[in-house]
Amino acid sequence: MNRSGMLAALRGIVWRDLLLALRRRSDVATTVFFFAIVTSLFPLGVGPEPVVLRTIGPGVLWVAALLSCMLSLGRLFAADYLDGVLEQMVLTPEPLVMLVIGKAFAHWIVAGLPVVLLSPLLGLQFGLGSDSLGVMALSLLLGTPTLSLIGSIAAALTLGVRGSSLLIALLVLPLFIPVLIFGAGAVTSSASGIGAEAHLSLLGASLVFALAFAPWATAAALRIAVE
Amino acid sequence: MELERINWFRFSSVQAVYPLAGTLIPWFAALAMLCMTAGLYIGLFAAPTDYQQGDAYRIIFVHVPAAWMSMFLYVVMAGWAGLGLGLNARPSLMMAQAVAPTGAMFTFLALLTGALWGKPTWGTWWVWDARLTSELILLFQYLGFILLQAAIDDRRRADRASAVLALVGVVNVPIIYYSVRWWNTLHQGASVSMTATPKMAATMVTAMLLMALGFWMYSIAVTLTRMRCVILERERQTSWVQEMKVS
Numbered sequence: 001m002n003r004s005g006m007l008a009a010l011r012g013i014v015w016r017d018l019l020l021a022l023r024r025r026s027d028v029a030t031t032v033f034f035f036a037i038v039t040s041l042f043p044l045g046v047g048p049e050p051v052v053l054r055t056i057g058p059g060v061l062w063v064a065a066l067l068s069c070m071l072s073l074g075r076l077f078a079a080d081y082l083d084g085v086l087e088q089m090v091l092t093p094e095p096l097v098m099l100v101i102g103k104a105f106a107h108w109i110v111a112g113l114p115v116v117l118l119s120p121l122l123g124l125q126f127g128l129g130s131d132s133l134g135v136m137a138l139s140l141l142l143g144t145p146t147l148s149l150i151g152s153i154a155a156a157l158t159l160g161v162r163g164s165s166l167l168i169a170l171l172v173l174p175l176f177i178p179v180l181i182f183g184a185g186a187v188t189s190s191a192s193g194i195g196a197e198a199h200l201s202l203l204g205a206s207l208v209f210a211l212a213f214a215p216w217a218t219a220a221a222l223r224i225a226v227e
Numbered sequence: 228m229e230l231e232r233i234n235w236f237r238f239s240s241v242q243a244v245y246p247l248a249g250t251l252i253p254w255f256a257a258l259a260m261l262c263m264t265a266g267l268y269i270g271l272f273a274a275p276t277d278y279q280q281g282d283a284y285r286i287i288f289v290h291v292p293a294a295w296m297s298m299f300l301y302v303v304m305a306g307w308a309g310l311g312l313g314l315n316a317r318p319s320l321m322m323a324q325a326v327a328p329t330g331a332m333f334t335f336l337a338l339l340t341g342a343l344w345g346k347p348t349w350g351t352w353w354v355w356d357a358r359l360t361s362e363l364i365l366l367f368q369y370l371g372f373i374l375l376q377a378a379i380d381d382r383r384r385a386d387r388a389s390a391v392l393a394l395v396g397v398v399n400v401p402i403i404y405y406s407v408r409w410w411n412t413l414h415q416g417a418s419v420s421m422t423a424t425p426k427m428a429a430t431m432v433t434a435m436l437l438m439a440l441g442f443w444m445y446s447i448a449v450t451l452t453r454m455r456c457v458i459l460e461r462e463r464q465t466s467w468v469q470e471m472k473v474s
Contacts, residue, residue: 153395157388161378170374171392174367175399178406185410202406217395220312224387 009094013102014109020079021110027075032114035068039122050127057126058136058187065115065140065183066176069147072111073172074165076103076155077222086159087226096219100156104148104215112144132187135196139186142203143179149207149214150175156221179206239316241458242467248451255448262441270434283347288431290340292439293333294358296446297365298400300330304372305397308390318454320386321461323393324376325453329446331369338362357408364403368396382461 021028042060043053080086089099119140120133128136154172158164186199237243270288277284304326311319341359342352353359372389379385462468 153391157375157392158378161375162380163378167374167378170367171371174364174371174403175395177364178399178402181406181410202409206402213398217391221388221391224384224391227384 006094006098009092010098010102013099014106017103017106018109021106027072028110028114031068031072031111032118034071035064035115035118036122038064038067040125043125053126054128054191057123057128058132058191059184060126061119061123061136062140062143062180062184062187065119065144066147066173066180068115069111069144069151070169070172070176072107073151073155073168076107076152077159078155078164081159081225086222090222090226096222097215100152100215100218100222101211104145104152104218107152108145108148112140112148116140116144128187129191132191135190135200136187139183139196139200139203142200142207143183146179146203146207146210147176149210149218150179152218153214153221156218156225159222159225179203182206239314239318241318241321241462242465244318245455245458248455252448252451252455255444255451259441259444259448262437262444266434266437266441269430269437274430274434280348283344286340286344288434288438290337290344291435292442293340294337294362295439296442297330297334297337297362299443300326300333300446301365301369301393301400302397304330305393308393312387312390312394317386320390321454321457322450323390324386325450325457326446327369327373327376328453329449331366331373333442333446334362334366334369338366357404357410360407361400361404365400368400372396 039061042056046052046056077086080089090096092099116137119137123133123136151168151172154168154175157171158167161167182199182202186196186203189199190196238247266288270285274285274288276282304323307319307323307326310316311323338359341362345354346352372392375392376385376389379388459468
């Protein structure tokens with residue numbers, strides 16, 4: 001197991017998953033469309049008061065990002081599990097952890113990055129100022145990779161299980177709470193003039209923590225699923 | 228009895244655990260009854276009425292021990308899960324499964340009694356206080372564990388997958404607690420502080436500790452009973468269970 005081989009495997013996995021996503025563009029579009037429609041529902045439900053919308057905007061955008069990330073988690077390993085590719089991947093000499101990191105990274109590019117790019121536009125619907133929009137995108141940029149990493153644990157645990165898509169939601173949403181708090185908190189505190197540094201640092205810390213531990217938990221869960 | 232003499236690995240067999248649990252249950256059940264009766268007597272009759280809260284405060288004799296147990300049992304559950312994964316021991320994983328419903332019950336009890344106490348004291352059923360919120364999320368984590376355990380048909384996989392979930396959850400609980408606390412303090416001053424409790428009378432502390440001890444013994448008794456059910460259910464095809472049915 002040498003380092004260049006590991007990196008090549010990582011690159012191969014990311015490339016393969018991106019290619020697969022590109023071939024099934026509607027899957028990606030569904031996630032983004034879901035994010036847009038959920039955020040657009042809130043003004044309709046709460047009422048068009050600009051003050052109220054500005055207050056709830058960051059939280060709504062973040063919750064919608066959480067939900068759209070969660071929706072696409074079911075696809076992370078399911079197809080590979082069903083056609084037996086996952087079993088072959090577990091058997092390769094490359095460490096399973098690298099594979100997990102690669103798949104989580106590809107998931108983030110497909111499900112997380114579009115949400116980050118779209119968030120300033122949707123933030124305008126809530127009347128957020130330009131500073132808030134910047135912090136919003138930045139917090140999502142730092143937070144959504146963490147969601148992909150933590151989510152991969154739940155996706156691996158529920159592989160091939162009855163009602164797995166609902167179960168993923170129940171397992172993963174409690175684990176997402178810290179990211180939600182720091183992420184939405186960053187936007188709120190920057191809008192109120194406290195400055196977003198503390199929250200953004202905590203988001204970065206969560207990302208590092210998740211990167212250090214989540215792939216191992218996911219790898220263990222995958223081994224349990226295919227054994 | 229010297230501890231070194233006991234072959235602990237004997238209890239990696241469920242057949243050895245089943246009778247052991249059977250012998251222990253009555254003792255723990257009796258201890259639980261004793262402690263809880265004494266605790267309730269001291270708490271409800273002997274302890275003085277609080278000059279600020281009146282008699283409403285007496286719910287803490289159930290509330291605080293239940294909250295303690297809810298967190299403690301999660302750690303116990305994760306401990307059994309980690310032991311089971313590490314040693315590949317089936318009874319440990321079964322213990323994790325047996326602890327979960329009791330833990331969820333105490334979490335629910337803590338939330339319920341907290342709401343009942345909050346209404347007369349704070350004037351509201353619920354506040355988004357750090358402790359309340361993390362207790363609620365703890366309940367979700369217990370339910371997630373139970374549901375994952377129930378959703379997988381293959382018992383070995385169900386045990387091991389939910390064990391991984393329990394271990395992930397035990398890392399997550401402190402993170403959630405601190406994130407909620409910071410979230411609350413960064414937004415607004417905590418409306419109610421539970422850390423600055425007035426000094427309690429000695430009788431109150433005694434009652435609370437007795438109740439906590441009683442709940443602890445109750446948890447052991449109930450968990451072991453549930454453990455026996457789990458063993459019987461899973462081992463119903465084996466010869467030793469079949470022989471037991473005959474006798």
